Amino acid sequence: MNAPVEIRGLGRRFGRQWVMRGVDLTVGRGELLALVGGSGCGKTTLLRQLAGLLEPSEGTIKLFGEPLTEGSRSERQGRQRRLGVLFQHGALFSALSVFDNIAFPLRELRLLPEAEIRDLVFAKLGMVELEPDVAWRMPAELSGGMIKRVALARALSLDPELLLLDEPTAGLDPDRSAGFVSLILGLHRALGLTVVFVTHDLDTLAALASSVAVLADGRILAKGQLDEIVNVDHPFIERFFRSERSLHALKRGGGR
CATH class of the missing domain: 3.40.50.300 (P-loop containing nucleotide triphosphate hydrolases)
Incomplete structure (x- = not known):
């Protein structure tokens, strides 16, 4: 192997x-x-x-x-x-919501229809122990720890x-x-x-x-x-x- x-x-x-x-x-x-x-x-x-x-x-x-x-x-x-990457300061897109940050790799590669992307984004938020309503926040509204978790969810988006x-x-x-x-x-x-x-x-x-x-x-x-x-x-x-x-x-x- x-x-x-x-x-x-x-x-x-x-x-x-x-x-x-x-x-x-x-x-x-x-x-x-x-x-x-x-x-x-x-x-x-x-x-x-x-x-x-x-x-x-x-x-x-x-x-x-x-x-x-x-x-x-x-x-x-x-x-x-x-592979997935978590950058030191999260490197979230400041103009995108949490939802759109996590969805970004999936949309970029055109892997799934939007309905499935939605389900996957909420699944990844759950994996990093964040509540669903975090999806609609902007990065500027997040604490440092939450930024790390959102960035980790994005890194895990492609499994x-x-x-x-x-x-x-x-x-x-x-x-x-x-x-x-x-x-x-x-x-x-x-x-x-x-x-x-x-x-x-x-x-x-x-x-x-x-x-x-x-x-x-x-x-x-x-x-x-x-x-x-x-x-x-x-x-x-x-x-x-x-x-x-x-x-x-x-x-x-x-x-x-």
Whole structure:
């Protein structure tokens, strides 16, 4: 069975500056993979390449055994329908209602008649634990936590198998952050999702991740379970995982 994500020799540069080079990473079915690294190391750039929003400068990305950027337009669209993306700040269309934001991918791909789209939008709102009347609100009327949930509902609108999350709990207070992590874990179990998420928050990482990949020095420095990663000898890992504050956070989360 093909892995949901297989990256080999991936490189990306902006002008003459290489952000990453020689990146190798495999994500197995059902993994909850946390991608961590220092500021500016390329975590979001890697996620955007996985989502097909940025072209790699070199190397290959395969989703479910198929090259991400090859084939006809319909083949590429079919591949990308198998993944959903939650952007850091939600990236909702400010001029569209919640309903229209969630319906947008379905309408764009002309997959269903409008009556079925309506039913599906309300089903997705229920999946992210929002009441039906939220559908008629505008993004400006939503709290930060509700924006995250609406954006997650939109990411789930095409019933993806792979979910990409960029800083899923950024900007949320501890209670809302814990609630959002619990929601993702429930959806992971119920839908059999594979999840790749970028985070700098150790509470989120400890509560959500089944494995961790560390992006440092322009490559994947290490990948494994949290207790393995913590013991890797590298300055970033020392700073990120082994400070007193970090150890307290990891102890609170308890890992998975």
